[in-house]
Amino acid sequence: MFDALVLARMQFAANISFHILFPTITIALAWMLFYFRWMHIRTNKTSWLTAYKFWIKIFALSFALGVVSGITMSFQFGTNWPGFMNTVGNVAGPLLAYEVLSAFFMEATFLGIMFFGMNRVKPHWHLLSCFMVAFGTTLSAFWIMTLSAWMHTPAGHILIDGVVHVRNWWEVIFNPSMPYRLIHMLMASALTMAFLLLGIAAYQWRLGYRGEDVKITLSSALTVACIFAMAQVVSGDLLGLNTLKHQPQKIAAMEGVWETQEGAPLLLFALPDEDSRTNHFEIGIPNMASLILTHDLNGEIKGLNDFEKHPPVAPVFWSFRIMVGIGMLMLFMSFVTAYYWFRYNKLPTKFSKILVLMTFSGWIATLAGWYVTEIGRQPYLVEGILLTADAASAIASPAIATTFVTYLSLYAVLIIAYIATVFYLARKHVVQARQLKCSEQSSLSGSQKEKAIFS
Helix, strand or coil: CCCHHHHHHHHHHHHHHHHHHHHHHHHHHHHHHHHHHHHHHHHCCHHHHHHHHHHHHHHHHHHHHHHHHHHHHHHHHHHCCHHHHHHHHHHHHHHHHHHHHHHHHHHHHHHHHHHHCCCCCCHHHHHHHHHHHHHHHHHHHHHHHHHHHHHHCCCCEEEECCEEEECCHHHHHCCCCHHHHHHHHHHHHHHHHHHHHHHHHHHHHHCCCCCHHHHHHHHHHHHHHHHHHHHHHHHHHHHHHHHHHHCHHHHHHHHCCCCCEECCCEEEEEEEECCCCEEEEEEEECCHHHHHHHCCCCCEECCHHHCCCCCCHHHHHHHHHHHHHHHHHHHHHHHHHHHHHHHHCCCCHHHHHHHHHCCCHHHHHHHHHHHHHHHCCCCEEECCCEEHHHHCCCCCHHHHHHHHHHHHHHHHHHHHHHHHHHHHHHHHHHHHHHHHHHHHHHCCCHHHHHHHHHC
């Protein structure tokens, strides 16, 4: 039987894991919808509008689930983690309020126009609404990542009787890790969105649909994937250097380094053992971890044994490798598929199969990266200020266990329903496109119909 603290952590992890899936899509998808709408207005080609109308359905579904799950998650600050707001509420409260007042209200204001106003307002006003929704999603990410980053690298505050008070809001907001974490998250969203588009477009392609809207979706998504897959490598390197400076114990857990050493190997595989404080079955590349993290083959990396408090090693170690592995697969598939698509204007069957399987690969990479970040901060809830155990409520284990199981059951149903709905919408779009084409051809004269069939 898990104790109350472990159950509370598991419950919050389940809530935030479910919630983060949907903003990871909507942040970047909002900008892609803006691009589709802008291209339609600019070129007057119906294919851009068709793509926009299809993907706005998935955006609406994702946005709704993100909002609902975010509200549920925020309740836990009061139910399971009262010590969090009691200690750092002077920072967390205003940052969350800024997100609601500046970002969420903006999105809510313009969403109605974006969803239902296309035929009720002029095109440039509708385009503006698309831009404001996209800007709002990004602004929302800015405030949330600011709070998350501050919890890792707190700055601009003073402690008075164990309570955090703000000394300098500029330093709070632009704390040492905020720019790196924000950029890394936005790029993760771009890649998650790109592979969602690629997977669904490849699925429609495999159904035999060759509409122009699918082609422009493939082209746009491949361009985004290639650009941001490369950029994410650079972003990850910069974030790693920042983490090495401010949270070296997290880096030690990520790399499975127990003793401080120079020229640390990059472990491709190992089984960390916290009881014996060593690794079993190590397979590594000599000096490579030091080269990546310090840009020096013989650079020093502090080991876990040098820290009085450090995160649980195995979850951080393996989550990091899952994140990097999925990222490398995304990078490879982006460039190989783009080569065939842009050079030969075709999507090979084997690539289309893989892309369909990778439709939600961005979710896996994002969750793995999020676990590296958040588990890697343990045992602190706010680095160096508030221990996780000190923030937990006194709710009994059975009560938390009941709600935890309820959450998991509900989330499992919602995830399955969401994925099934996305693929259902993709199939429905193909059926409707074929019906429209048949209807158009039946209205043509004999010579026109023959020309349309053989064109």
